Structures are given as C-alpha cells and as structure tokens.
Amino acid sequence: MDQDKKTVLIIYPASFKLSGLHIGIASLSGALKKRGYFVKIFDTVFYDLFGQQEWDKLRSDRLMSKKIVNEKEHWKVKTTDMKEDLIRILDEFKPKIIGLSMTEPVYDLSLTLSRLAKERCPDAMIVAGGVFPTLSPDLVIKENSIDVLCVGEGELALPELCDRVYEKKDFFDIPGLWVKDGGKIYKNNPAKLQDINDLPHPDFSVFDEQIFYKAMQGKLYKMANIETSRGCPYNCSYCSSPYLKEFSFKNEIGSYYRNLKMEKIIEQMHYQIEKHSPEFIYFSSETFLAMPKRDFDMFIEEYKKIRIPFWFQTRFETITEERIKALKDVGMFWLTMGIEHGNEEFRKNVLKRACPDRVIIEGAGILTKCGVGASFNNMIGFPFENRELIFETIKLNKKLFEISPNFESNVFMFLPYKGTELYDLCRRNGLLSAEICSHGHSLSDESILNFPEEYKQELKGLMKTFNLYVKLPEKYWPEIKIAERSDEEGNATFNRLSQLL
Numbered sequence: 001m002d003q004d005k006k007t008v009l010i011i012y013p014a015s016f017k018l019s020g021l022h023i024g025i026a027s028l029s030g031a032l033k034k035r036g037y038f039v040k041i042f043d044t045v046f047y048d049l050f051g052q053q054e055w056d057k058l059r060s061d062r063l064m065s066k067k068i069v070n071e072k073e074h075w076k077v078k079t080t081d082m083k084e085d086l087i088r089i090l091d092e093f094k095p096k097i098i099g100l101s102m103t104e105p106v107y108d109l110s111l112t113l114s115r116l117a118k119e120r121c122p123d124a125m126i127v128a129g130g131v132f133p134t135l136s137p138d139l140v141i142k143e144n145s146i147d148v149l150c151v152g153e154g155e156l157a158l159p160e161l162c163d164r165v166y167e168k169k170d171f172f173d174i175p176g177l178w179v180k181d182g183g184k185i186y187k188n189n190p191a192k193l194q195d196i197n198d199l200p201h202p203d204f205s206v207f208d209e210q211i212f213y214k215a216m217q218g219k220l221y222k223m224a225n226i227e228t229s230r231g232c233p234y235n236c237s238y239c240s241s242p243y244l245k246e247f248s249f250k251n252e253i254g255s256y257y258r259n260l261k262m263e264k265i266i267e268q269m270h271y272q273i274e275k276h277s278p279e280f281i282y283f284s285s286e287t288f289l290a291m292p293k294r295d296f297d298m299f300i301e302e303y304k305k306i307r308i309p310f311w312f313q314t315r316f317e318t319i320t321e322e323r324i325k326a327l328k329d330v331g332m333f334w335l336t337m338g339i340e341h342g343n344e345e346f347r348k349n350v351l352k353r354a355c356p357d358r359v360i361i362e363g364a365g366i367l368t369k370c371g372v373g374a375s376f377n378n379m380i381g382f383p384f385e386n387r388e389l390i391f392e393t394i395k396l397n398k399k400l401f402e403i404s405p406n407f408e409s410n411v412f413m414f415l416p417y418k419g420t421e422l423y424d425l426c427r428r429n430g431l432l433s434a435e436i437c438s439h440g441h442s443l444s445d446e447s448i449l450n451f452p453e454e455y456k457q458e459l460k461g462l463m464k465t466f467n468l469y470v471k472l473p474e475k476y477w478p479e480i481k482i483a484e485r486s487d488e489e490g491n492a493t494f495n496r497l498s499q500l501l
C-alpha cells in the first residue's frame with residue numbers, strides 16, 4: 001500500500017456468496033485512480049452474516065442450477081468478524097472519504113456498516129451512492145451517519161468531491177450530490193450524464209480475486225465483466241431501469257440508455273483479458289443483442305481471435321437464427337432471458353412486457369436448433385396473481401423444457417423495489433406495509449406482500465416445487481402437490497421426486 005497517496009475506501013455491502021464484479025464500483029475506482037487516489041474496497045460477499053442463505057445453494061435447492069463442484073478451490077468463507085475487519089481497515093488506511101454502494105435489499109446491512117464507519121472515523125466523510133440512493137434520496141439522506149448522497153452516476157461527482165475535500169475547498173455545489181451542512185442540505189441538480197465511451201476502463205483490480213469467480217453450470221470460473229451498455233430501451237413495471245431513464249429525461253441530463261461503441265468494447269475486452277486472464281466472459285448489458293448490425297458483425301470478427309466462452313442477458317425479441325449461430329461459432333456458451341410470467345395478457349398489462357408467447361417459443365426453437373443452452377427468469381408472487389396464473393408460468397416453462405432439456409428455469413419471489421411502477425401499485429392497494437424491502441432476497445420463499453397467510457404458504461410451496469412441475473411429466477403433479485408442503489411427508493416427497501431429475 002502506498003500510504004502517501006490519498007485513500008478512498010469504498011464499501012460494497014452484498015449478500016453472502018453473491019459474487020460477480022460490480023461495474024459501478026470498478027468504474028468509480030478507474031475514475032478515482034486517474035485523479036491519483038488510492039482505492040481500497042471492503043466487501044461483505046464472503047461473510048456468513050446473520051445466517052444468510054447462500055445464493056448458489058438456494059439455486060440448487062430449488063433445482064434451478066447444478067451444485068457447484070469446485071467451490072473449495074476458489075471461495076473461502078471468512079471466519080473473521082466483519083465489523084472487526086472493517087475497523088482494522090479504517091484504522092490502517094484512515095480514509096478521509098468513505099463511499100458506500102447501496103441497493104435496496106442490502107440497505108440494512110449498508111446502514112450497519114455506515115454507522116460503524118462513522119463511529120470509528122467521525123471526521124471522515126461518508127458518501128452513499130448507487131441505485132437505491134438515486135431512487136430514494138429523501139429516505140437515505142435522513143440517515144445520520146451519511147454526510148453526502150450521490151444521486152445518479154458518480155464518475156464525475158466522486159473524484160470532484162475528493163479533490164475538494166483534500167484541497168480543503170468548499171464542496172457544497174457539486175452537481176449530482178446532496179450535501180449536509182449542519183441542519184441544511186444542499187440538493188444540487190443531477191450531473192449531466194457522461195459519454196460512457198470517454199470513461200477510463202473499469203478497474204477490477206481493486207476486488208478480491210474470489211469475487212471474480214462465478215458459477216456457470218455447476219462450476220466456478222474466473223469471469224471478466226465487460227460493460228457493453230447502460231440502461232435498457234424497455235419499460236418493465238417491476239424494474240428500476242425505467243425510473244433511471246425517466247430521472248435522466250426529466251432532469252434533462254442526457255439519455256440514460258447508452259451503448260458503448262464497439263471499438264471501445266473491443267479495446268476493453270483486450271484490456272481486461274490481458275490484465276485478468278479470465279476463463280469466461282460475461283457481457284454486462286441488460287439487452288446484449290439490442291445492438292446494430294455493424295456492431296454485431298464487428299464483434300463476431302474480433303471474437304474469432306478471442307474465443308473465450310461467454311454469456312450474456314438479452315430479450316427474446318432480439319433472438320435471430322443468424323445471430324445465435326454466429327455467436328455460437330465464436331464461443332457463446334449460455335444466455336439468460338426473462339420470461340417473468342407465463343400469461344401473455346398478465347405479462348403485457350401488469351409487467352409491461354409486450355412479448356408474445358409465440359416469440360418466446362420461436363426463440364427457444366432457434367436456440368435449440370443452434371445447440372445453445374439458456375436460463376429463463378421467472379417470478380411468482382405478483383399482486384393480482386393467483387395459483388392458476390402461476391401455473392401458466394409453469395406451463396410455458398414446461399413447453400420450453402420439452403423443446404430442449406438444455407434449458408433451465410429460474411424462479412424468484414417478486415420484490416417491489418421503490419421507484420418501480422409495481423411498487424406504487426402495491427402501496428396503493430395496501431399490499432405493502434414496509435416503505436422498502438431493506439433485507440429482501442429475491443431467492444427467499446417468503447413474499448413480503450400482505451397476502452393472506454394461506455396464500456403465502458402456497459407461494460412458498462410453489463417456489464420449492466416450481467422446477468418439479470416444469471421438468472417432470474404431468475402424471476407426477478398430484479405427488480408434486482404433496483411435495484409443496486413443508487411437513488415431513490411433503491419434504492420426503494420433494495426429495496424423492498428431485499432424484500428423478
């Protein structure tokens with residue numbers, strides 16, 4: 001460590017074993033290092049806190065993915081105390097600026113860490129940023145341990161704040177920041193969005209090597225994360241992306257949905273490969289294939305030289321046989337797509353995903369023809385949903401599984417994030433008492449909505465057995481209904497039926 005350099009500590013509160021590189025933090029680190037700062041990260045990924053459930057174990061328990069075979073080679077659960085470790089880092093690095101990157105489900109954990117940091121370093125400035133403070137600044141600013149909020153992107157605001165603090169200059173007027181001064185809060189206008197092509201490469205070197213490892217088909221691989229776009233052209237009612245888009249539009253700071261130029265993506269691929277020697281690449285984009293033909297063709301040409309297995313997320317609407325075939329030929333291993341609901345009308349009217357069943361089925365056919373495996377994301381526990389509607393989701397996934405056994409169906413419990421259209425709907429209809437889901441977990445089988453207790457139990461059972469219904473022939477359905485129960489007979493039936501898969 002270079003003690004002479006000015007240090008910025010960034011805290012990344014995250015769920016147990018939910019690995020994967022955080023592009024936001026890496027991008028902030030890249031911007032800070034360019035201005036001469038030393039960046040230290042404190043993450044919570046490998047602390048088994050409060051008996052948290054493990055992400056990948058929950059996935060395999062729900063028959064969503066295979067058990068990881070090489071976990072011990074790459075992941076070590078921390079046996080030390082998280083709070084003591086943070087205190088040690090605070091004492092060693094004595095940062096003047098401490099950043100926290102927050103999402104809604106880890107807000108409680110974020111507050112624990114922020115309060116601890118404030119208590120130990122009362123003179124340090126605590127800056128909270130990330131999707132959650134951007135969506136809920138009025139709530140987060142009330143927290144005493146937080147001095148500054150970054151509302152929106154931070155690559156300009158954070159280095160500017162650090163410069164002013166270290167140069168002992170006034171810092172109350174920085175665009176994008178809400179700054180406390182005694183009882184007063186300076187709420188500056190949001191910063192203009194930057195051209196993401198002009199940003200330095202995300203700096204992943206600040207992360208612990210363990211976080212690079214992510215599971216793919218039951219095995220951990222060292223995975224690079226290449227950002228190809230920010231934001232998304234669609235407007236799903238349960239997602240935070242539309243709010244971020246609207247926030248930028250209303251504040252006239254530019255378009256939130258931005259694609260990186262293919263030249264920049266190519267440069268980044270080579271840079272990250274050279275630096276980190278990944279075994280796998282994840283292209284981080286909410287809809288990877290929403291790219292123009294020129295870019296796609298350039299990508300394929302370049303990737304012929306790389307050929308490291310890769311995966312990405314996209315929408316069914318963007319699948320064409322020509323593209324999938326070309327991608328498969330250069331190393332595409334997997335892709336993930338959202339179905340989210342099996343009833344076309346519900347999907348369109350409640351979730352605002354106007355993708356017809358026909359497009360989903362045709363897309364699955366193309367993947368099968370090209371020999372590509374895929375995971376489909378689904379949710380249950382929506383407002384105004386019921387058992388019959390959930391079964392439509394099961395049946396659509398079943399249809400896809402019948403097209404190819406090389407498909408996986410993920411199921412998550414719906415969580416209403418603040419700032420989304422469905423959050424407002426839940427609040428208006430008395431379905432949500434808490435203002436936020438500050439310790440929600442989308443793999444949890446407990447719905448946080450105010451449903452009758454009996455229905456909550458039913459949802460629990462359907463989360464557990466979703467994949468049995470999808471993957472076993474319909475003649476097993478009466479037995480699977482027994483497996484939905486959490487009593488002895490239910491669990492024994494679940495275990496027996498799981499063996500058949």
Ligand code: B12
Binds near residue numbers: 135154
């Ligand atoms: C890639 C991704 C992941 C990755 C990486 C984690 C991460 N947080 O980036 C993985 C797979 C690990 C992941 C995990 C989870 N994710 Co996620 N993820 C995304 C996704 C698709 C893209 C994020 C991204 O790369 N954005 C681009 C970067 C550049 O932006 P950014 O991260 O927001 O960072 C910028 C600013 O926010 C700000 N900023 C961020 N942190 C800080 C800190 C400081 C100090 C400052 C000054 C500024 C600042 O500056 C950054 C640079 O401009 C988003 C969707 C989205 N639109 O955000 C969901 C999203 C962030 N995830 C979400 C959720 C819920 C989760 C999980 C809880 C999973 C779950 N469902 O249980 C976990 C929580 C992990 C965590 N603690 O952050 C939600 C959050 C909802 C909310 N309102 O809080 C989102 C918005 C998707 C959604 N459902 O709408 N995720």
Ligand code: SF4
Binds near residue numbers: 233234235240
């Ligand atoms: S397509 Fe994905 S990222 Fe885009 S709005 Fe819908 S859920 Fe959000």
